Amino acid sequence: MPSHAHDPINQNSSSISPLTRRAFGTAVGATAAAATIGPPAAAAQPAPxxxxxxxxxxxxxxxxxxxxxxxxxxxxxxxxxxxxxxxxxxxxxxxxxxxxxxxxxxxxxxxxxxxxxxxxxxxxxxxxxxxxxxxxxxxxxxxxxxxxxxxxxxxxxxxxxxxxxxxxxxxxxxxxxxxxxxxxxxxxxxxxxxxxxxxxxxxxxxxxxxxxxxxxxxxxxxxxxxxxxxxxxxxxxxxxxxxxxxxxxxxxxxxxxxxxxxxxxxxxxxxxxxxxxxxxxxxxxxxxxxxxxxxxxxxxxxxxxxxxxxxxxxxxxxxxxxxxxxxxxxxxxxxxxxxxxxxxxxxxxxxxxxxxxxxxxxxxxxxxxxxxxxxxxxxxxxxxxxxxxxxxxxxxxxxxxxxxxxxxxxxxxDLFWRVRGERALRRGEWKYYRGRGGADQLFRLTRDPREQADRSSAEPELLAGLRASWERTDAGLLPYPTGS
Known part of the structure:
Protein backbone atom coordinates (compact mmCIF):
# COMPACT_ATOMS: atom_id res chain seq x y z
CA MET A 1 0.00 0.00 0.00
CA PRO A 2 1.61 3.33 -1.00
CA SER A 3 2.26 6.00 1.59
CA HIS A 4 -0.03 9.03 1.61
CA ALA A 5 1.83 11.06 4.22
CA HIS A 6 2.34 13.99 1.86
CA ASP A 7 -0.97 13.72 0.05
CA PRO A 8 -3.17 16.74 0.88
CA ILE A 9 -6.24 14.66 0.11
CA ASN A 10 -5.41 12.27 2.92
CA GLN A 11 -4.86 14.82 5.67
CA ASN A 12 -7.94 13.46 7.46
CA SER A 13 -7.36 9.81 6.63
CA SER A 14 -7.37 8.75 10.26
CA SER A 15 -11.09 9.49 10.40
CA ILE A 16 -12.04 7.29 7.46
CA SER A 17 -14.16 4.20 7.86
CA PRO A 18 -12.41 1.69 5.57
CA LEU A 19 -14.37 0.96 2.41
CA THR A 20 -13.67 -0.97 -0.74
CA ARG A 21 -15.58 -3.07 -3.24
CA ARG A 22 -17.13 -6.40 -2.42
CA ALA A 23 -19.12 -8.35 -4.92
CA PHE A 24 -22.79 -7.44 -4.90
CA GLY A 25 -23.60 -10.88 -3.52
CA THR A 26 -21.62 -10.50 -0.27
CA ALA A 27 -22.82 -8.87 2.91
CA VAL A 28 -21.74 -5.37 3.83
CA GLY A 29 -22.66 -5.97 7.47
CA ALA A 30 -24.12 -4.22 10.47
CA THR A 31 -24.96 -0.61 11.28
CA ALA A 32 -22.30 2.08 11.00
CA ALA A 33 -21.89 4.49 13.86
CA ALA A 34 -23.63 7.76 13.17
CA ALA A 35 -20.44 9.70 13.81
CA THR A 36 -18.56 8.06 10.94
CA ILE A 37 -17.91 9.88 8.17
CA GLY A 38 -40.28 -1.16 -17.64
CA PRO A 39 -41.85 -3.23 -19.70
CA PRO A 40 -44.66 -5.51 -18.47
CA ALA A 41 -43.53 -8.41 -16.34
CA ALA A 42 -44.20 -10.85 -19.16
CA ALA A 43 -41.51 -9.13 -21.19
CA ALA A 44 -38.84 -9.56 -18.53
CA GLN A 45 -35.38 -8.42 -19.49
CA PRO A 46 -32.10 -8.93 -17.64
CA ALA A 47 -30.16 -6.02 -16.22
CA PRO A 48 -27.90 -4.40 -18.83
CA ASP A 414 -26.66 -0.56 7.15
CA LEU A 415 -28.37 1.85 4.78
CA PHE A 416 -31.50 3.26 6.41
CA TRP A 417 -34.63 4.93 5.01
CA ARG A 418 -37.87 6.17 6.50
CA VAL A 419 -40.85 7.89 4.89
CA ARG A 420 -44.40 8.23 6.14
CA GLY A 421 -45.95 4.78 6.12
CA GLU A 422 -42.84 2.94 4.89
CA ARG A 423 -39.51 1.77 6.24
CA ALA A 424 -36.48 0.11 4.66
CA LEU A 425 -32.98 -0.99 5.57
CA ARG A 426 -30.33 -2.60 3.40
CA ARG A 427 -27.50 -4.73 4.76
CA GLY A 428 -25.33 -6.26 2.07
CA GLU A 429 -27.57 -8.21 -0.28
CA TRP A 430 -30.55 -8.18 2.09
CA LYS A 431 -33.29 -5.57 2.33
CA TYR A 432 -35.85 -5.24 5.10
CA TYR A 433 -39.01 -3.46 3.96
CA ARG A 434 -42.37 -2.58 5.47
CA GLY A 435 -44.91 -0.86 3.23
CA ARG A 436 -48.16 0.88 4.00
CA GLY A 437 -49.86 -2.49 4.44
CA GLY A 438 -47.89 -3.00 7.65
CA ALA A 439 -46.31 -6.38 6.84
CA ASP A 440 -42.57 -6.90 7.29
CA GLN A 441 -40.85 -8.29 4.20
CA LEU A 442 -37.34 -9.47 3.43
CA PHE A 443 -35.75 -9.53 -0.01
CA ARG A 444 -32.45 -10.88 -1.25
CA LEU A 445 -31.64 -8.20 -3.79
CA THR A 446 -28.83 -10.03 -5.57
CA ARG A 447 -31.29 -12.70 -6.67
CA ASP A 448 -34.48 -10.68 -6.57
CA PRO A 449 -33.93 -6.98 -7.40
CA ARG A 450 -37.61 -6.76 -8.31
CA GLU A 451 -38.58 -7.55 -4.68
CA GLN A 452 -41.12 -10.24 -5.46
CA ALA A 453 -39.85 -13.22 -3.40
CA ASP A 454 -40.50 -12.41 0.26
CA ARG A 455 -37.99 -14.39 2.37
CA SER A 456 -39.28 -13.25 5.77
CA SER A 457 -40.68 -16.67 6.70
CA ALA A 458 -37.53 -18.48 5.58
CA GLU A 459 -35.15 -16.14 7.45
CA PRO A 460 -36.96 -15.06 10.64
CA GLU A 461 -33.81 -14.35 12.65
CA LEU A 462 -32.31 -12.19 9.93
CA LEU A 463 -35.60 -10.33 9.57
CA ALA A 464 -35.76 -9.72 13.33
CA GLY A 465 -32.20 -8.41 13.39
CA LEU A 466 -32.74 -6.00 10.52
CA ARG A 467 -36.02 -4.79 11.99
CA ALA A 468 -34.35 -4.17 15.35
CA SER A 469 -31.56 -2.23 13.66
CA TRP A 470 -34.07 -0.08 11.80
CA GLU A 471 -35.96 0.63 15.01
CA ARG A 472 -32.79 1.60 16.91
CA THR A 473 -31.95 4.18 14.26
CA ASP A 474 -35.53 5.42 14.04
CA ALA A 475 -35.63 5.97 17.80
CA GLY A 476 -32.93 8.64 17.42
CA LEU A 477 -34.83 10.64 14.77
CA LEU A 478 -37.48 13.30 15.08
CA PRO A 479 -41.04 11.96 15.03
CA TYR A 480 -43.38 13.02 12.27
CA PRO A 481 -45.85 15.69 13.36
CA THR A 482 -49.05 14.25 14.79
CA GLY A 483 -51.66 13.69 12.11
CA SER A 484 -49.19 13.97 9.22
Missing amino acids: PRSVEERPFRAARGRHARRPNILFILGDDLGWADLSSYGSPDIRTPHLDRLGRQGVRFTDAYSGSATCSPTRFSLYTGRYPGRTKGGLAEPIADRSVGLEPTHPTLASLLRGSGYATALIGKWHCGFLPDYSPTRSGWDEFFGNFGGALEYYSKLGGNGEYDLFEGDAEYKDLRYYTRILTERAGEYVRRDHDRPWLLNLNFTTPHWPWIADGDREASAEIVRRIKAGDRGALWHADGGSLEKYKEMVEDLDRSVGEVLKALKRSGQEQDTLVFFASDNGGERFSYNWPLSGNKGSLKEGGIRVPALLRWPARIDGHQVSDLPVFSPDWTATLLELGGARPDPAYPLDGTSLAGYLLRGEEPGER
Whole structure:
Protein backbone atom coordinates (compact mmCIF):
# COMPACT_ATOMS: atom_id res chain seq x y z
CA MET A 1 0.00 0.00 0.00
CA PRO A 2 1.61 3.33 -1.00
CA SER A 3 2.26 6.00 1.59
CA HIS A 4 -0.03 9.03 1.61
CA ALA A 5 1.83 11.06 4.22
CA HIS A 6 2.34 13.99 1.86
CA ASP A 7 -0.97 13.72 0.05
CA PRO A 8 -3.17 16.74 0.88
CA ILE A 9 -6.24 14.66 0.11
CA ASN A 10 -5.41 12.27 2.92
CA GLN A 11 -4.86 14.82 5.67
CA ASN A 12 -7.94 13.46 7.46
CA SER A 13 -7.36 9.81 6.63
CA SER A 14 -7.37 8.75 10.26
CA SER A 15 -11.09 9.49 10.40
CA ILE A 16 -12.04 7.29 7.46
CA SER A 17 -14.16 4.20 7.86
CA PRO A 18 -12.41 1.69 5.57
CA LEU A 19 -14.37 0.96 2.41
CA THR A 20 -13.67 -0.97 -0.74
CA ARG A 21 -15.58 -3.07 -3.24
CA ARG A 22 -17.13 -6.40 -2.42
CA ALA A 23 -19.12 -8.35 -4.92
CA PHE A 24 -22.79 -7.44 -4.90
CA GLY A 25 -23.60 -10.88 -3.52
CA THR A 26 -21.62 -10.50 -0.27
CA ALA A 27 -22.82 -8.87 2.91
CA VAL A 28 -21.74 -5.37 3.83
CA GLY A 29 -22.66 -5.97 7.47
CA ALA A 30 -24.12 -4.22 10.47
CA THR A 31 -24.96 -0.61 11.28
CA ALA A 32 -22.30 2.08 11.00
CA ALA A 33 -21.89 4.49 13.86
CA ALA A 34 -23.63 7.76 13.17
CA ALA A 35 -20.44 9.70 13.81
CA THR A 36 -18.56 8.06 10.94
CA ILE A 37 -17.91 9.88 8.17
CA GLY A 38 -40.28 -1.16 -17.64
CA PRO A 39 -41.85 -3.23 -19.70
CA PRO A 40 -44.66 -5.51 -18.47
CA ALA A 41 -43.53 -8.41 -16.34
CA ALA A 42 -44.20 -10.85 -19.16
CA ALA A 43 -41.51 -9.13 -21.19
CA ALA A 44 -38.84 -9.56 -18.53
CA GLN A 45 -35.38 -8.42 -19.49
CA PRO A 46 -32.10 -8.93 -17.64
CA ALA A 47 -30.16 -6.02 -16.22
CA PRO A 48 -27.90 -4.40 -18.83
CA PRO A 49 -24.81 -6.50 -19.51
CA ARG A 50 -21.49 -5.11 -18.45
CA SER A 51 -19.64 -3.52 -21.32
CA VAL A 52 -16.43 -5.17 -22.42
CA GLU A 53 -14.83 -1.80 -21.67
CA GLU A 54 -15.97 -1.93 -18.02
CA ARG A 55 -14.27 -3.84 -15.27
CA PRO A 56 -14.98 -4.41 -11.59
CA PHE A 57 -14.02 -1.55 -9.35
CA ARG A 58 -10.46 -1.29 -8.11
CA ALA A 59 -8.94 1.61 -6.23
CA ALA A 60 -6.45 4.00 -7.78
CA ARG A 61 -3.03 3.68 -6.19
CA GLY A 62 0.08 5.78 -6.00
CA ARG A 63 -1.35 8.96 -7.49
CA HIS A 64 -1.22 12.37 -5.91
CA ALA A 65 -3.30 15.43 -6.72
CA ARG A 66 -4.45 18.64 -5.18
CA ARG A 67 -7.85 18.90 -3.59
CA PRO A 68 -10.39 18.49 -6.37
CA ASN A 69 -12.88 20.91 -7.73
CA ILE A 70 -16.30 19.31 -7.25
CA LEU A 71 -19.05 19.40 -9.86
CA PHE A 72 -22.04 17.62 -8.34
CA ILE A 73 -24.90 17.25 -10.84
CA LEU A 74 -28.43 16.11 -10.00
CA GLY A 75 -31.14 15.12 -12.43
CA ASP A 76 -34.70 15.37 -11.12
CA ASP A 77 -36.92 12.25 -10.92
CA LEU A 78 -34.66 10.34 -13.30
CA GLY A 79 -35.26 6.58 -13.12
CA TRP A 80 -32.56 4.02 -12.40
CA ALA A 81 -32.62 2.61 -15.94
CA ASP A 82 -33.33 5.84 -17.85
CA LEU A 83 -29.75 6.03 -19.16
CA SER A 84 -28.52 3.82 -22.00
CA SER A 85 -25.67 2.57 -19.80
CA TYR A 86 -28.23 1.35 -17.26
CA GLY A 87 -30.36 -0.48 -19.80
CA SER A 88 -32.82 1.97 -21.34
CA PRO A 89 -34.00 0.43 -24.62
CA ASP A 90 -35.04 3.73 -26.21
CA ILE A 91 -33.37 6.72 -24.55
CA ARG A 92 -29.89 7.59 -25.79
CA THR A 93 -27.54 9.32 -23.34
CA PRO A 94 -24.06 9.33 -24.93
CA HIS A 95 -22.60 12.11 -22.78
CA LEU A 96 -23.60 10.56 -19.46
CA ASP A 97 -22.58 7.12 -20.70
CA ARG A 98 -19.16 8.53 -21.57
CA LEU A 99 -18.89 10.14 -18.14
CA GLY A 100 -19.47 6.72 -16.58
CA ARG A 101 -16.90 5.06 -18.86
CA GLN A 102 -14.32 7.65 -17.89
CA GLY A 103 -14.75 6.82 -14.22
CA VAL A 104 -16.95 4.57 -12.11
CA ARG A 105 -20.55 3.54 -12.75
CA PHE A 106 -22.38 2.52 -9.57
CA THR A 107 -25.06 -0.14 -9.95
CA ASP A 108 -26.31 -0.05 -6.35
CA ALA A 109 -26.45 3.65 -5.53
CA TYR A 110 -29.39 5.08 -3.61
CA SER A 111 -30.92 8.43 -2.85
CA GLY A 112 -31.26 9.54 0.75
CA SER A 113 -35.05 9.46 0.50
CA ALA A 114 -37.86 8.81 -1.97
CA THR A 115 -38.74 12.43 -2.82
CA CYS A 116 -36.95 15.66 -3.70
CA SER A 117 -36.38 17.80 -0.62
CA PRO A 118 -35.60 15.06 1.95
CA THR A 119 -32.90 13.70 -0.35
CA ARG A 120 -31.42 17.17 -0.71
CA PHE A 121 -31.40 17.53 3.07
CA SER A 122 -29.52 14.22 3.32
CA LEU A 123 -26.99 15.33 0.72
CA TYR A 124 -26.43 18.84 2.03
CA THR A 125 -26.18 17.76 5.69
CA GLY A 126 -24.79 14.22 5.33
CA ARG A 127 -27.49 13.10 7.78
CA TYR A 128 -30.81 11.30 7.68
CA PRO A 129 -33.62 13.69 6.72
CA GLY A 130 -35.41 12.82 9.97
CA ARG A 131 -32.72 14.54 12.01
CA THR A 132 -34.07 17.96 11.04
CA LYS A 133 -37.56 19.42 11.11
CA GLY A 134 -37.34 20.49 7.49
CA GLY A 135 -36.35 16.97 6.43
CA LEU A 136 -39.67 15.63 7.73
CA ALA A 137 -41.53 17.39 4.93
CA GLU A 138 -41.84 14.94 2.04
CA PRO A 139 -41.41 17.20 0.16
CA ILE A 140 -41.38 20.85 1.31
CA ALA A 141 -44.42 22.63 -0.10
CA ASP A 142 -44.74 25.84 1.95
CA ARG A 143 -42.74 28.42 3.89
CA SER A 144 -43.13 26.82 7.32
CA VAL A 145 -39.89 24.79 7.28
CA GLY A 146 -36.51 24.65 5.61
CA LEU A 147 -32.84 23.92 6.08
CA GLU A 148 -31.86 25.98 9.11
CA PRO A 149 -28.98 28.36 8.31
CA THR A 150 -27.28 27.33 11.58
CA HIS A 151 -26.94 23.71 10.44
CA PRO A 152 -23.55 22.92 8.88
CA THR A 153 -23.72 21.84 5.25
CA LEU A 154 -21.48 20.38 2.59
CA ALA A 155 -21.07 23.92 1.25
CA SER A 156 -20.42 25.68 4.56
CA LEU A 157 -17.86 23.10 5.66
CA LEU A 158 -16.03 23.13 2.32
CA ARG A 159 -16.12 26.92 2.28
CA GLY A 160 -14.50 26.83 5.72
CA SER A 161 -11.67 24.77 4.24
CA GLY A 162 -11.06 27.28 1.44
CA TYR A 163 -13.51 26.35 -1.32
CA ALA A 164 -15.58 28.72 -3.42
CA THR A 165 -19.16 27.45 -3.42
CA ALA A 166 -22.12 27.87 -5.77
CA LEU A 167 -25.52 26.30 -6.32
CA ILE A 168 -27.19 26.56 -9.72
CA GLY A 169 -30.69 25.20 -10.21
CA LYS A 170 -33.25 23.67 -7.88
CA TRP A 171 -32.85 24.33 -4.15
CA HIS A 172 -36.08 22.92 -2.62
CA CYS A 173 -34.87 23.22 0.97
CA GLY A 174 -37.02 26.16 2.04
CA PHE A 175 -38.22 29.54 0.84
CA LEU A 176 -37.31 33.17 1.40
CA PRO A 177 -37.08 35.10 3.62
CA ASP A 178 -35.79 32.52 6.11
CA TYR A 179 -34.13 29.87 3.95
CA SER A 180 -31.74 30.15 1.03
CA PRO A 181 -28.53 28.57 -0.27
CA THR A 182 -26.70 31.83 0.48
CA ARG A 183 -27.70 31.41 4.14
CA SER A 184 -26.44 27.81 4.20
CA GLY A 185 -22.90 28.04 2.90
CA TRP A 186 -23.12 28.72 -0.82
CA ASP A 187 -21.38 31.92 -1.93
CA GLU A 188 -23.60 32.13 -4.99
CA PHE A 189 -27.07 30.97 -5.93
CA PHE A 190 -28.90 31.08 -9.23
CA GLY A 191 -32.05 29.04 -9.59
CA ASN A 192 -35.47 28.20 -8.18
CA PHE A 193 -36.54 27.72 -4.57
CA GLY A 194 -39.53 25.41 -5.08
CA GLY A 195 -39.95 21.81 -6.09
CA ALA A 196 -41.18 22.46 -9.64
CA LEU A 197 -41.75 25.29 -12.08
CA GLU A 198 -43.06 25.80 -15.57
CA TYR A 199 -39.99 25.71 -17.79
CA TYR A 200 -40.58 28.98 -19.68
CA SER A 201 -42.61 31.29 -17.43
CA LYS A 202 -40.78 30.17 -14.23
CA LEU A 203 -44.12 30.10 -12.42
CA GLY A 204 -44.46 27.70 -9.51
CA GLY A 205 -47.64 25.89 -8.62
CA ASN A 206 -48.83 28.79 -6.44
CA GLY A 207 -48.47 31.22 -9.36
CA GLU A 208 -45.40 32.99 -7.98
CA TYR A 209 -42.35 33.68 -10.14
CA ASP A 210 -39.46 31.41 -9.10
CA LEU A 211 -36.14 32.30 -10.70
CA PHE A 212 -33.64 34.08 -8.50
CA GLU A 213 -30.07 35.27 -8.47
CA GLY A 214 -29.12 35.33 -4.82
CA ASP A 215 -32.28 36.50 -3.08
CA ALA A 216 -33.48 38.75 -5.91
CA GLU A 217 -35.80 37.81 -8.78
CA TYR A 218 -34.05 37.36 -12.12
CA LYS A 219 -36.09 37.69 -15.29
CA ASP A 220 -35.31 35.23 -18.05
CA LEU A 221 -38.15 33.56 -19.94
CA ARG A 222 -36.06 31.17 -22.00
CA TYR A 223 -36.29 27.40 -21.49
CA TYR A 224 -35.00 26.68 -18.00
CA THR A 225 -32.60 23.85 -18.82
CA ARG A 226 -30.87 26.11 -21.37
CA ILE A 227 -30.44 28.83 -18.76
CA LEU A 228 -28.98 26.50 -16.14
CA THR A 229 -26.60 24.93 -18.66
CA GLU A 230 -25.38 28.35 -19.74
CA ARG A 231 -24.86 29.51 -16.16
CA ALA A 232 -22.98 26.36 -15.19
CA GLY A 233 -20.72 26.67 -18.21
CA GLU A 234 -19.93 30.24 -17.26
CA TYR A 235 -19.07 29.20 -13.72
CA VAL A 236 -16.65 26.40 -14.61
CA ARG A 237 -14.90 28.61 -17.20
CA ARG A 238 -14.01 31.25 -14.65
CA ASP A 239 -10.42 31.89 -13.65
CA HIS A 240 -10.77 30.33 -10.19
CA ASP A 241 -8.00 31.01 -7.70
CA ARG A 242 -9.07 28.25 -5.30
CA PRO A 243 -10.88 24.91 -5.49
CA TRP A 244 -14.62 25.12 -5.99
CA LEU A 245 -17.85 23.26 -5.33
CA LEU A 246 -20.68 23.65 -7.83
CA ASN A 247 -24.01 21.96 -7.09
CA LEU A 248 -25.78 21.88 -10.45
CA ASN A 249 -29.37 20.83 -9.87
CA PHE A 250 -31.41 20.44 -13.04
CA THR A 251 -35.20 20.20 -12.88
CA THR A 252 -35.18 17.93 -15.94
CA PRO A 253 -36.99 15.54 -16.41
CA HIS A 254 -39.40 16.53 -13.60
CA TRP A 255 -42.94 17.40 -14.64
CA PRO A 256 -44.50 19.40 -16.26
CA TRP A 257 -43.67 17.49 -19.43
CA ILE A 258 -42.44 20.42 -21.48
CA ALA A 259 -39.43 20.11 -23.76
CA ASP A 260 -37.46 22.90 -25.35
CA GLY A 261 -39.70 24.44 -28.02
CA ASP A 262 -43.04 23.32 -26.54
CA ARG A 263 -44.48 26.83 -26.41
CA GLU A 264 -48.08 25.72 -26.85
CA ALA A 265 -47.94 23.27 -23.93
CA SER A 266 -46.21 25.93 -21.85
CA ALA A 267 -48.92 28.49 -22.58
CA GLU A 268 -51.65 26.05 -21.54
CA ILE A 269 -49.94 25.26 -18.23
CA VAL A 270 -49.45 28.98 -17.55
CA ARG A 271 -53.11 29.66 -18.31
CA ARG A 272 -54.17 27.01 -15.80
CA ILE A 273 -51.78 28.27 -13.12
CA LYS A 274 -53.07 31.84 -13.48
CA ALA A 275 -56.64 30.54 -13.29
CA GLY A 276 -55.87 29.10 -9.86
CA ASP A 277 -55.36 25.45 -10.80
CA ARG A 278 -52.86 24.41 -8.12
CA GLY A 279 -52.42 21.02 -9.77
CA ALA A 280 -51.49 22.42 -13.17
CA LEU A 281 -47.75 21.78 -12.82
CA TRP A 282 -48.37 18.14 -11.97
CA HIS A 283 -49.55 17.82 -15.58
CA ALA A 284 -51.63 14.70 -14.96
CA ASP A 285 -53.19 14.97 -18.42
CA GLY A 286 -49.90 15.50 -20.27
CA GLY A 287 -46.66 13.87 -21.19
CA SER A 288 -45.80 10.68 -23.06
CA LEU A 289 -42.95 8.24 -23.41
CA GLU A 290 -41.70 10.19 -26.40
CA LYS A 291 -41.84 13.50 -24.56
CA TYR A 292 -40.03 12.00 -21.60
CA LYS A 293 -37.34 10.63 -23.90
CA GLU A 294 -36.91 14.08 -25.40
CA MET A 295 -36.45 15.63 -21.96
CA VAL A 296 -33.92 13.04 -20.75
CA GLU A 297 -31.90 13.30 -23.94
CA ASP A 298 -31.92 17.08 -23.53
CA LEU A 299 -30.58 16.64 -20.00
CA ASP A 300 -27.82 14.46 -21.41
CA ARG A 301 -26.86 17.08 -24.02
CA SER A 302 -26.88 19.76 -21.35
CA VAL A 303 -24.52 17.81 -19.10
CA GLY A 304 -22.35 17.27 -22.17
CA GLU A 305 -22.15 21.03 -22.75
CA VAL A 306 -21.07 21.67 -19.17
CA LEU A 307 -18.44 18.93 -19.35
CA LYS A 308 -17.15 20.41 -22.61
CA ALA A 309 -16.81 23.81 -20.92
CA LEU A 310 -14.95 22.14 -18.06
CA LYS A 311 -12.53 20.47 -20.44
CA ARG A 312 -11.87 23.68 -22.35
CA SER A 313 -11.17 25.46 -19.07
CA GLY A 314 -8.21 23.15 -18.43
CA GLN A 315 -9.67 21.90 -15.12
CA GLU A 316 -10.96 18.50 -16.21
CA GLN A 317 -8.18 16.42 -14.68
CA ASP A 318 -8.51 18.00 -11.25
CA THR A 319 -12.32 18.10 -11.10
CA LEU A 320 -14.37 15.38 -9.49
CA VAL A 321 -17.64 15.12 -11.42
CA PHE A 322 -20.55 13.25 -9.90
CA PHE A 323 -23.95 12.69 -11.50
CA ALA A 324 -27.05 11.11 -9.96
CA SER A 325 -30.80 11.47 -9.69
CA ASP A 326 -32.40 12.95 -6.58
CA ASN A 327 -34.75 9.96 -6.20
CA GLY A 328 -36.33 7.21 -8.25
CA GLY A 329 -38.24 7.69 -11.47
CA GLU A 330 -41.75 9.02 -11.99
CA ARG A 331 -44.64 8.23 -14.35
CA PHE A 332 -42.72 7.75 -17.60
CA SER A 333 -39.42 6.44 -16.19
CA TYR A 334 -37.88 3.13 -17.15
CA ASN A 335 -36.93 1.30 -13.94
CA TRP A 336 -36.79 -2.31 -15.09
CA PRO A 337 -36.24 -4.69 -13.33
CA LEU A 338 -37.00 -2.67 -10.20
CA SER A 339 -40.48 -2.27 -8.74
CA GLY A 340 -41.95 0.93 -7.31
CA ASN A 341 -41.14 4.51 -8.22
CA LYS A 342 -40.75 7.98 -6.71
CA GLY A 343 -42.33 8.24 -3.26
CA SER A 344 -41.84 4.57 -2.41
CA LEU A 345 -39.04 2.81 -0.55
CA LYS A 346 -39.18 -0.07 -2.99
CA GLU A 347 -36.05 -0.19 -5.15
CA GLY A 348 -37.56 1.85 -7.97
CA GLY A 349 -38.20 4.74 -5.60
CA ILE A 350 -34.69 5.07 -4.18
CA ARG A 351 -32.16 3.28 -6.40
CA VAL A 352 -30.65 5.79 -8.84
CA PRO A 353 -28.04 6.01 -11.57
CA ALA A 354 -24.75 7.34 -10.20
CA LEU A 355 -21.55 8.15 -12.08
CA LEU A 356 -18.24 9.45 -10.73
CA ARG A 357 -15.18 10.70 -12.59
CA TRP A 358 -11.92 12.16 -11.32
CA PRO A 359 -9.21 11.68 -13.96
CA ALA A 360 -6.32 12.71 -11.72
CA ARG A 361 -7.04 10.00 -9.18
CA ILE A 362 -9.52 7.38 -10.38
CA ASP A 363 -9.22 5.01 -13.34
CA GLY A 364 -11.97 4.80 -15.93
CA HIS A 365 -13.98 1.88 -17.31
CA GLN A 366 -15.01 0.65 -13.87
CA VAL A 367 -18.21 -0.67 -12.34
CA SER A 368 -18.95 -0.78 -8.61
CA ASP A 369 -21.81 -2.68 -7.01
CA LEU A 370 -21.07 -1.46 -3.50
CA PRO A 371 -24.32 -0.23 -1.90
CA VAL A 372 -23.99 3.52 -1.26
CA PHE A 373 -26.43 6.38 -0.62
CA SER A 374 -26.58 10.19 -0.63
CA PRO A 375 -25.07 10.90 2.83
CA ASP A 376 -21.98 8.89 1.84
CA TRP A 377 -21.16 11.41 -0.85
CA THR A 378 -21.30 14.24 1.67
CA ALA A 379 -18.81 12.48 3.91
CA THR A 380 -16.61 11.58 0.95
CA LEU A 381 -16.47 15.08 -0.51
CA LEU A 382 -15.75 16.64 2.87
CA GLU A 383 -12.78 14.35 3.33
CA LEU A 384 -11.47 14.87 -0.19
CA GLY A 385 -11.82 18.63 0.31
CA GLY A 386 -9.95 18.59 3.62
CA ALA A 387 -13.02 19.64 5.65
CA ARG A 388 -13.98 18.15 9.00
CA PRO A 389 -17.60 17.60 10.03
CA ASP A 390 -18.96 19.55 12.95
CA PRO A 391 -18.90 17.12 15.91
CA ALA A 392 -22.18 18.61 17.14
CA TYR A 393 -23.84 17.33 13.97
CA PRO A 394 -22.39 13.83 13.40
CA LEU A 395 -22.74 12.44 9.90
CA ASP A 396 -24.83 9.41 9.02
CA GLY A 397 -22.88 8.83 5.81
CA THR A 398 -19.55 7.04 5.54
CA SER A 399 -16.66 8.44 3.56
CA LEU A 400 -15.82 6.41 0.46
CA ALA A 401 -12.42 8.09 0.06
CA GLY A 402 -10.55 5.04 1.29
CA TYR A 403 -12.58 2.82 -1.02
CA LEU A 404 -12.02 4.99 -4.07
CA LEU A 405 -8.38 5.87 -3.55
CA ARG A 406 -6.73 3.22 -1.41
CA GLY A 407 -8.70 0.00 -1.79
CA GLU A 408 -9.69 -0.16 1.86
CA GLU A 409 -12.16 -2.83 2.88
CA PRO A 410 -15.68 -1.59 3.68
CA GLY A 411 -16.77 -1.30 7.24
CA GLU A 412 -19.94 -3.08 8.28
CA ARG A 413 -23.02 -0.86 8.06
CA ASP A 414 -26.66 -0.56 7.15
CA LEU A 415 -28.37 1.85 4.78
CA PHE A 416 -31.50 3.26 6.41
CA TRP A 417 -34.63 4.93 5.01
CA ARG A 418 -37.87 6.17 6.50
CA VAL A 419 -40.85 7.89 4.89
CA ARG A 420 -44.40 8.23 6.14
CA GLY A 421 -45.95 4.78 6.12
CA GLU A 422 -42.84 2.94 4.89
CA ARG A 423 -39.51 1.77 6.24
CA ALA A 424 -36.48 0.11 4.66
CA LEU A 425 -32.98 -0.99 5.57
CA ARG A 426 -30.33 -2.60 3.40
CA ARG A 427 -27.50 -4.73 4.76
CA GLY A 428 -25.33 -6.26 2.07
CA GLU A 429 -27.57 -8.21 -0.28
CA TRP A 430 -30.55 -8.18 2.09
CA LYS A 431 -33.29 -5.57 2.33
CA TYR A 432 -35.85 -5.24 5.10
CA TYR A 433 -39.01 -3.46 3.96
CA ARG A 434 -42.37 -2.58 5.47
CA GLY A 435 -44.91 -0.86 3.23
CA ARG A 436 -48.16 0.88 4.00
CA GLY A 437 -49.86 -2.49 4.44
CA GLY A 438 -47.89 -3.00 7.65
CA ALA A 439 -46.31 -6.38 6.84
CA ASP A 440 -42.57 -6.90 7.29
CA GLN A 441 -40.85 -8.29 4.20
CA LEU A 442 -37.34 -9.47 3.43
CA PHE A 443 -35.75 -9.53 -0.01
CA ARG A 444 -32.45 -10.88 -1.25
CA LEU A 445 -31.64 -8.20 -3.79
CA THR A 446 -28.83 -10.03 -5.57
CA ARG A 447 -31.29 -12.70 -6.67
CA ASP A 448 -34.48 -10.68 -6.57
CA PRO A 449 -33.93 -6.98 -7.40
CA ARG A 450 -37.61 -6.76 -8.31
CA GLU A 451 -38.58 -7.55 -4.68
CA GLN A 452 -41.12 -10.24 -5.46
CA ALA A 453 -39.85 -13.22 -3.40
CA ASP A 454 -40.50 -12.41 0.26
CA ARG A 455 -37.99 -14.39 2.37
CA SER A 456 -39.28 -13.25 5.77
CA SER A 457 -40.68 -16.67 6.70
CA ALA A 458 -37.53 -18.48 5.58
CA GLU A 459 -35.15 -16.14 7.45
CA PRO A 460 -36.96 -15.06 10.64
CA GLU A 461 -33.81 -14.35 12.65
CA LEU A 462 -32.31 -12.19 9.93
CA LEU A 463 -35.60 -10.33 9.57
CA ALA A 464 -35.76 -9.72 13.33
CA GLY A 465 -32.20 -8.41 13.39
CA LEU A 466 -32.74 -6.00 10.52
CA ARG A 467 -36.02 -4.79 11.99
CA ALA A 468 -34.35 -4.17 15.35
CA SER A 469 -31.56 -2.23 13.66
CA TRP A 470 -34.07 -0.08 11.80
CA GLU A 471 -35.96 0.63 15.01
CA ARG A 472 -32.79 1.60 16.91
CA THR A 473 -31.95 4.18 14.26
CA ASP A 474 -35.53 5.42 14.04
CA ALA A 475 -35.63 5.97 17.80
CA GLY A 476 -32.93 8.64 17.42
CA LEU A 477 -34.83 10.64 14.77
CA LEU A 478 -37.48 13.30 15.08
CA PRO A 479 -41.04 11.96 15.03
CA TYR A 480 -43.38 13.02 12.27
CA PRO A 481 -45.85 15.69 13.36
CA THR A 482 -49.05 14.25 14.79
CA GLY A 483 -51.66 13.69 12.11
CA SER A 484 -49.19 13.97 9.22
